[in-house]
Amino acid sequence: MSDKQARFQAPRGTNDILPEDAPYWRFVRATGERVAGLFGYSYIETPMFEDAGIWLRTGEGTEVVEKEMYVFEDRGGDRLALRPETTASVCRAYIEHGMANRPQPARLYYFAQKFRYDRPQAGRYRQHTEFGVEAIGDGEATVDAEVIDLLSTFYDALGLRGFTLRLNSIGDHACRPAYVQELRTYYEDKLDVVCADCRMRYEKNPMRLLDCKQPQCQPIIAGAPTIAERLCEPCAAHYAALRAHLEALGIAYEIDARLVRGLDYYTRTVFEFHPAEEGAQSAVGGGGRYDGLIELLGGRPTPGIGFGSGIERIILNLKRQGAEVPPVGGLRVYVAHTPALSEAEGSEQGQSAALRLAQRLRAAGVSAVVGGGRSLKAQLRHAGALDARYVAILGDQELAKGEVTLKDMQTGEQRSLAEGDVPGAAAG
Secondary structure, eight states: OOTTTOOOOOOTTOOOOOGGGHHHHHHHHHHHHHHHHHTTOEEOOOOSEEETHHHHHHSTTSHIIIIIOOEEEOTTSOEEEEOSOSHHHHHHHHHHTTGGGSSSSEEEEEEEEEEOOOOOBTTBOSEEEEEEEEEESOOOHHHHHHHHHHHHHHHHHHTOOOEEEEEEEOOOTTTHHHHHHHHHHHHGGGTTTSOHHHHHHHHHOGGGGGGOOOGGGHHHHHHSOOSGGGOOHHHHHHHHHHHHHHHHTTOOOEEOTTOOOSSTTOEEEEEEEEETTOOTTOOOEEEEEOTTHHHHTTSOOOOEEEEEEEHHHHHHHHHHTTOOOOOOOOOOEEEEEOSOTTSHHHHHHHHHHHHHHHHHHHHTTOOEEEOOSSOHHHHHHHHHHTTOSEEEEEOHHHHHHTEEEEEETTTOOEEEEEGGGHHHHHHO
């Protein structure tokens, strides 16, 4: 097939957002902005691509970095990467712009596209969008509870139901190394029966052994030691305080001793929200604490916690649960003009009048499109197909009188109005 004959399609793992899905996207974004504002969070946006070293430094040995990143060299010879996750980008911005000098914690939220060369699955694509927050500069368990409460409030505001909060603590630099060594010892004589990925995890990222979804690895995971009984005193106290805060807030949770996150910079609190009807890959949102990440990126030791929630997967669950979302405001006025179509001067006069009326409507905040070039009957059909509420008709008689005939497409009622009165009538 020649290039001229080729039919291009969206790359595998990407999708087009079509007009019929616009109400969902607008609803989710507006809800996220509103809820983040209620919790005192401010908007931040970081570049879609950054120095690849940001993630190579913070995610070495993880599948996100070693298998899933889109890395490229630009014409200047810089090694860049499309953003595989957003937390490190926000932390880079926190350092670069001196946000440590602002009131702490810095409460930030974002809507960001992420890129991962991963196997596409329901609601998760190689290019996908997430709503996320980061609270940087406070290590107290109250901030952990606040971030979880924000995400729970967001789901409630969307009308999503039946989600389970799974919670765990994975310790910190003081207690985790001993646990990791114990985990290695446990797996040492089992490497011949685990999957190939787990053999790699054993060498590079042992905590991820607990997160494997392969059936052959499940019995081994079930018998593995858990970190909960091996937390140091500060981590145990932090975990107990978080659970007490969640209970005070009325947020139900389940302890999941096998829950870890995909990047090594996480410490202490990790959490995920799962819908009831899906399987192991169903998390619609999750996050955790990352008290060493700012330091890894060259900043001063600074605690932080955040979450990310995939919008595509949120919308999938909204549709599955039959949730109603507010419609995007439809077309209000279709301006039809039919003066002397066989007469060039009259036709141009009608077109100019129609364009002028549409301009006036838009200036008043009323959506409008201009028809024309066909019979009035055809234009009325076109207006119906566009679901316009009104049709403003400019015919020979209307132009001669300086009036407009406004037709209500729901009731069929027609009335003659001065051009200046049309915006008010159509907006009402």
